[in-house]
Amino acid sequence: MASGDGTEYVFELSGGRLCLDYVNTLSGSRAHPTERLNSYRDLVSWGRQAGALGDREAQQLAQAAQRRPEEAARTLAEAVRFREALFRLFAAVASLRAPDQGDMAALNAMLGRALARQRIERRAGGFVWGWIEDGEALERVLWPVARSAADLLVSPDLKRVRQCAGADCDWLFMDMSRNRSRRWCDMKGCGNRAKARRYYERHRAKAPTGAAAGRARRGLV
Numbered sequence: 163m164a165s166g167d168g169t170e171y172v173f174e175l176s177g178g179r180l181c182l183d184y185v186n187t188l189s190g191s192r193a194h195p196t197e198r199l200n201s202y203r204d205l206v207s208w209g210r211q212a213g214a215l216g217d218r219e220a221q222q223l224a225q226a227a228q229r230r231p232e233e234a235a236r237t238l239a240e241a242v243r244f245r246e247a248l249f250r251l252f253a254a255v256a257s258l259r260a261p262d263q264g265d266m267a268a269l270n271a272m273l274g275r276a277l278a279r280q281r282i283e284r285r286a287g288g289f290v291w292g293w294i295e296d297g298e299a300l301e302r303v304l305w306p307v308a309r310s311a312a313d314l315l316v317s318p319d320l321k322r323v324r325q326c327a328g329a330d331c332d333w334l335f336m337d338m339s340r341n342r343s344r345r346w347c348d349m350k351g352c353g354n355r356a357k358a359r360r361y362y363e364r365h366r367a368k369a370p371t372g373a374a375a376g377r378a379r380r381g382l383v
């Protein structure tokens with residue numbers, strides 16, 4: 163759903179799991195954040211872009227939110243609290259710490275509501291997990307996120323969860339590299355900035371040596 167004035171934010175989906183892409187809807191670090199979920203509409207945009215919502219459901223939810231603005235504002239606040247609980251939980255996992263019990267409780271509360279809306283569907287000769295469509299339940303967009311978080315926590319891939327090594331970036335991602343050496347959320351952004359910083363530091367470290375060498379050549383020392 164394109165917003166009427168064409169200003170829909172395009173979310174970066176580099177986490178490798180729906181739940182990590184959701185955590186990454188805050189740019190920068192928790193110390194210097196740039197919030198990307200500034201309205202319920204942003205939350206629906208993210209859900210549609212990330213595949214948590216179909217186009218029709220996204221449209222239904224946006225319309226429901228316009229009819230119930232106070233509830234939409236409450237849902238957005240809850241969605242941001244839920245995101246921060248997931249961030250702390252997976253940041254703890256990435257640094258091999260035990261997660262906070264409160265954050266586990268927040269996930270389990272959302273997961274309980276999510277699982278009540280799941281169903282099995284037959285598709286292409288097989289069966290898949292689907293969702294009971296509900297264009298009126300404003301927190302609907304968070305249910306697949308809770309399911310994704312739960313699936314990741316019990317998956318053998320959990321040990322691949324990493325936090326970006328960027329100086330001002332808290333993003334989480336799956337390190338699927340063969341030697342498990344990925345350090346940045348993406349090479350274009352944080353990876354390049356880190357490379358540029360290393361270059362600058364190397365250059366700066368060399369400069370006095372070069373000047374000293376020049377003075378030595380000119381017989382000044």
Ligand SMILES: [Zn+2]
Pocket residue numbers: 326327328331332333346347348351352
């Ligand atoms: Zn990063």
